[in-house]
Amino acid sequence: xxxxxxxxxxxxxxxxxxxxxxxxxxxxxxxxxxxxxxxxxxxxxxxxxxxxxxxxxxxxxxxxxxxxxxxxxxxxxxxxxxxxxxxxxxxxxxxxxxxxxxxxxxxxxxxxxxxxxxxxxxxxxxxxxxxxxxxxxxxxxxxxxxxxxxxxxxxxxxxxxxxxxxxxxxxxxxxxxxxxxxxxxxxxxxxxxxxxxxxxxxxxxxxxxxxxxxxxxxxxxxxxxxxxxxxxxxxxxxxxxxxxxxxxxxxxxxxxxxxxxxxxxxxxxxxxxxxxxxxxxxxxxxxxxx
Amino acid sequence: xxxxxxxxxxxxxxxxxxxxxxxxxxxxxxxxxxxxxxxxxxxxxxxxxxxxxxxxxxxxxxxxxxxxxxxxxxxxxxxxxxxxxxxxxxxxxxxxxxxxxxxxxxxxxxxxxxxxxxxxxxxxxxxxxxxxxxxxxxxxxxxxxxxxxxxxxxxxxxxxxxxxxxxxxxxxxxxxxxxxxxxxxxxxxxxxxxxxxxxxxxxxxxxxxxxxxxxxxxxxxxxxxxxxxxxxxxxxxxxxxxxxxxx
Ligand SMILES: Nc1ncnc2c1ncn2[C@@H]1O[C@H](COP(=O)(O)OP(=O)(O)OP(=O)(O)O)[C@@H](O)[C@H]1O
Ligand SMILES: [Mg+2]
Numbered sequence: 001x002x003x004x005x006x007x008x009x010x011x012x013x014x015x016x017x018x019x020x021x022x023x024x025x026x027x028x029x030x031x032x033x034x035x036x037x038x039x040x041x042x043x044x045x046x047x048x049x050x051x052x053x054x055x056x057x058x059x060x061x062x063x064x065x066x067x068x069x070x071x072x073x074x075x076x077x078x079x080x081x082x083x084x085x086x087x088x089x090x091x092x093x094x095x096x097x098x099x100x101x102x103x104x105x106x107x108x109x110x111x112x113x114x115x116x117x118x119x120x121x122x123x124x125x126x127x128x129x130x131x132x133x134x135x136x137x138x139x140x141x142x143x144x145x146x147x148x149x150x151x152x153x154x155x156x157x158x159x160x161x162x163x164x165x166x167x168x169x170x171x172x173x174x175x176x177x178x179x180x181x182x183x184x185x186x187x188x189x190x191x192x193x194x195x196x197x198x199x200x201x202x203x204x205x206x207x208x209x210x211x212x213x214x215x216x217x218x219x220x221x222x223x224x225x226x227x228x229x230x231x232x233x234x235x236x237x238x239x240x241x242x243x244x245x246x247x248x249x250x251x252x253x254x255x256x257x258x259x260x261x262x263x264x265x266x267x268x269x270x271x272x273x274x275x276x277x278x279x280x281x282x283x284x285x286x287x288x289x290x
Numbered sequence: 291x292x293x294x295x296x297x298x299x300x301x302x303x304x305x306x307x308x309x310x311x312x313x314x315x316x317x318x319x320x321x322x323x324x325x326x327x328x329x330x331x332x333x334x335x336x337x338x339x340x341x342x343x344x345x346x347x348x349x350x351x352x353x354x355x356x357x358x359x360x361x362x363x364x365x366x367x368x369x370x371x372x373x374x375x376x377x378x379x380x381x382x383x384x385x386x387x388x389x390x391x392x393x394x395x396x397x398x399x400x401x402x403x404x405x406x407x408x409x410x411x412x413x414x415x416x417x418x419x420x421x422x423x424x425x426x427x428x429x430x431x432x433x434x435x436x437x438x439x440x441x442x443x444x445x446x447x448x449x450x451x452x453x454x455x456x457x458x459x460x461x462x463x464x465x466x467x468x469x470x471x472x473x474x475x476x477x478x479x480x481x482x483x484x485x486x487x488x489x490x491x492x493x494x495x496x497x498x499x500x501x502x503x504x505x506x507x508x509x510x511x512x513x514x515x516x517x518x519x520x521x522x523x524x525x526x527x528x529x530x531x532x533x534x535x536x537x
Contacts, residue, residue: 159388159395166378166389172340173376178364178393178444 002131003248009137011244012144013207016199017221018228018236019151020192026168026231027188030089034073034097035196036218037104041066042197043209044104047113055116063197069100070193074186097214104211115204122205136205143202147195148237164188168231216260223267291316291479292337292368292448297346299336306332308503309346314448314481319474321482321490321511323524324500330483331373333500334450337481338370339363350448365393369446373453373483375437379426383417386425386436390443403443410439413469431462438469449473450481455489467493487524491515499524 017035024032046055046062053061073096081088117124118139125132155161166174167184175181200209207213224243228235243263250262292314300306306329314320324330335341337348339360348355355363378386387410388395391403411418414435420428425436434454441449451470455463467489474480484490491497491511499507499520507517514520 159392162381162385162389163392165381165385169378169380170376173372173378174389175340175360176338176364176370176372176376177389177440178361179389180359180361 002133003252004245005128005131005133005137007245007248008241009140009206009244010247011241012141012237013199013203013217013240014220014224014243015237015240016144016147016195017217018224018240019147019233020196020199021221021225022231022233022236023151023188023192023195025225027164027184028078028089029168030078030086031093031222031225031230032189032192033090033093033218033222034100034214035192035221036214036216037097037100038066038070038193038196038214039200039203039217040104040209040211040214041069041100042200043115043204043213044108044113044200044211045197046201047115047204047209048108050115055118059198059201062201063194066197066200067190067194070189070191071186073193074189078185078189079182097218101212101214108211110211112208112210113204114208115201117205118202134206136202140202140206143198144237147198148233151195151233160187219260219267220263223263223270226267227270291351292481293349294337295347295349297333297336297343297348299332299341299343301332301341305344306503307336307343310500310503310505312498312505312508314479316447316479317474317477318496319470319480319482319494321484321487321494321497322500323484323487323490323497323514323520325523326485327502328500329503330500331452332503334370334452334481334483335372337363337368337450340370361393364444364446367445367447368450369441369444369448370450371437371441371452371454373456375430375433377425377428377433377436377440379424381425382422383420383425383428383436384422386440387417387443390440393444406443406445410442413442413472414439431458431465434458434462434466435469438466442473446478448479448481450483452483453485454482455484455486463489487520488526491525 017039020035020038021031024030042062045065046058049058049061077092077096081092117136119135124135126135126138155165163174163179164184164187166177166179167181171181220243224240225236227243228239243266246266247259247262251259294313295311297310298305298307310333322330322333332341336343337355339355339358343356350366350368353366355366355368358366378389384407387407388403391406395403416432417436417439420432425433428436438451438454454466458466463486470480470482471493482490482494491514494511497509497511497514498505499514507514507520
């Protein structure tokens with residue numbers, strides 16, 4: 001039970017990172033390898049701010065600032081690539097992620113930091129179904145669930161959300177409807193940055209935040225996104241949770257050091273055996289350039 | 291309403307339109323016919339701003355569209371129903387229509403959009419039945435109706451249709467042309483590109499014949515229908531005798 005719960009917790013983080021990948025993938029068809037850096041930034045900024053203001057305000061500001069960073073990335077880099085081949089975008093977003101990491105290293109040095117626990121402290125625990133867990137786990141799970149629900153409402157009910165879906169379905173038809181496709185790309189970068197930052201805040205008390213913590217999160221999230229079928233939100237959630245649980249189980253049978261190896265093996269296996277993912281259709285998988 | 295002068299455009303180094311001039315008056319149906327690859331789609335997409343013009347002007351109610359983005363051109367009142375329908379396949383029929391009204395939604399609110407959807411349903415009752423169905427699962431004829439309905443949702447003053455009969459059974463084609471006639475009766479102005487020259491000249495007021503990026507012939511629909519070259523090339527009528535044709 002304990003393993004399962006911790007698996008679900010890390011899994012839900014991966015799910016959020018995967019959703020961040022999907023938001024940008026759906027409007028632009030590119031994978032933003034700087035997604036993990038959004039989590040790091042969210043965590044770092046809120047840690048710095050929370051010494052001078054109450055925690056909720058610090059988190060809100062961190063989310064806003066990271067969304068602004070997402071906006072700048074789109075404005076300064078993505079917009080100027082006129083012939084966005086997959087390779088170019090991959091190289092560019094990896095470049096951006098390195099840039100952000102280096103800047104973070106200068107601003108926050110190498111020290112490992114963390115936000116205070118939202119409720120109680122590291123020894124507080126609540127018991128659920130016989131397992132004793134930290135209340136922070138509930139925060140993480142709750143936030144993930146909230147993000148998924150709100151995103152579904154956004155895409156399903158609001159005109160802006162529908163316009164973003166229209167852009168990913170058929171970009172030319174969308175602009176013939178008067179939708180500014182470029183602006184939708186900007187919104188998708190801001191949205192995935194904001195979601196990443198929020199996730200970065202809620203996990204910080206448990207996983208700690210360091211200037212380079214985004215990379216491993218990005219790899220796990222990427223695995224979940226591919227596993228669930230690129231572009232599919234529900235697929236990302238299920239795949240994220242599955243990977244979390246697989247990792248948790250692997251810790252109980254293999255040495256801890258193999259944890260990441262298990263995920264990477266999984267990623268390679270999926271890419272070889274079923275690149276369209278668990279839930280993506282084969283046809284769609286064949287069309288994708290990944 | 292629409293006046294195009296010496297329009298040139300193409301793809302990269304490929305010149306497709308080589309100096310097109312034409313005009314459309316308010317309330318008219320004007321048709322452009324021409325063989326595959328003549329550049330008809332390119333012309334409409336250049337007017338709609340999807341393809342960039344390299345020279346010439348496109349005056350729409352006196353305003354030059356050449357430098358505007360597709361979004362601004364739609365907002366100016368000029369909508370294109372693209373070749374191959376291009377509906378938003380993973381979205382419902384209703385969502386497609388709602389998105390058609392995207393440029394108006396901010397100003398006019400949900401009630402006005404819902405009213406217009408009702409009006410579209412009166413034109414195309416089948417779309418009402420399919421309201422919650424995914425657009426990608428509609429039949430070709432239904433998708434064409436949806437594409438036209440979606441363009442109408444923007445309340446355009448000029449509607450451009452690119453081969454609405456493509457790939458449809460004759461009976462469905464007749465239905466589509468009936469709708470085009472009704473749209474004109476309601477005061478719409480229509481620029482119609484068609485391979486089906488018989489049907490489109492039958493409904494149009496005037497027409498242009500396009501060949502390899504140039505207008506080679508223009509006139510009233512009647513004149514074009516009676517023109518021997520047009521008859522031979524586009525209406526599939528053989529000369530009754532060589533002598534008569536030359537004479
Ligand atoms: N996206 C594109 N890139 C490069 N060349 C193109 C592109 N689209 C069309 N062309 C070329 O431009 C020319 C005109 O094509 P266009 O689609 O405008 O013809 P059309 O008259 O609409 O033909 P059809 O009746 O088959 O629809 C063709 O030679 C075509 O190969
Ligand atoms: Mg064409």
